[in-house]
Amino acid sequence: MKTKLFSLIVILTSTLVLLSGCRKIDNTNPKVRTMDDLKISESFNWEMTREVSLNIGMDIPSVTYQYNKVIVTLDDPSKRGTVIFQGWAGNSNAILAKVRIPTGISQLYIQLIPNSGQGQVASVPVSETMTYTFTTPKTKDLKVLVGPDCSAATPAYTLSGSGNQTINDGFTYYITGTCSKNLTIKSGTTLIICGTFTGSLDIGFNPGDLMSYVKVSSTGTIGTVASPVTVQVKKSGTFQNWGTCHIAGTFAPDGYVENYNLMTVSDSII
Helix, strand or coil, X not given: CHHHHHHHHHHHHHHHHHHHHCCCCCCCCCCCXXXXXXXXXXXXXXXXXXXXXXXXXXXXXXCCCCXXXXXXXXXXXXXXXXXXXXXXXXXXXXXXXXXXXXXXXXXXXXXXXXXXXCCEEEEEECCCEEEEEEECCCHHHCCCCCCCCCCCCCHHHECCECCEEEECCCCEEEECCEECCEEEECCCCEEEECCEECCEEEECCCCCCCCEEEEECCCCEECCCCCCEEEEECCCEEEEXXXXXXECCCCCCCCEEEECCEEEECCEEC
């Protein structure tokens, strides 16, 4: 009997402890049941986009052409940034335009692709009116890399004219003037371009083939902004640029690409 009485006392004591440890929590925060119950600051911006005005010009005396490509992207163009605007500008021909951008964007990337000369990219903070003028880059800011030259060129190994041609004998060929051929370069052959090329390039062959090279010197030019060239770089191919290259948007290299100066792919600076 004493054992039962002791057990009853323990159970009653435990119950009292549990009851004394439970307190009702008074939640004074109002419950949100409908959209009308939400309290939103009057300064909150509901719009997902905003409109900004662009005023983009250039002051580069060495570039006399009045229609130089300008591209505006949301992000870094070297990573194939999202294009939101394209236009043309000159020294006395600024671009005036309005664009809509996401409200979360804090800067825009503006590219200048001149008809000739050095391309430029600028990162500009977003404001209601965005004004930017491209100027001649300071000499100290330019790293001039000369690359290969054509001093060893001979008439037998200098290409010119048009048509289709495959060079695959392992020697080095040169373009010192103008050439618009559709060229296939493979089996350890090298092509050095010191002049102007407006044809197409198919570089390399299957894996295991000897490495083939196309090298554009600092005086070399491939394509134009209006007429970019088609370039294919296969597994055993290497494309190196120290000059100016404008390449069509189909560019999807499987081999090696090295760029040391101005290269654009589908109007985007690389």
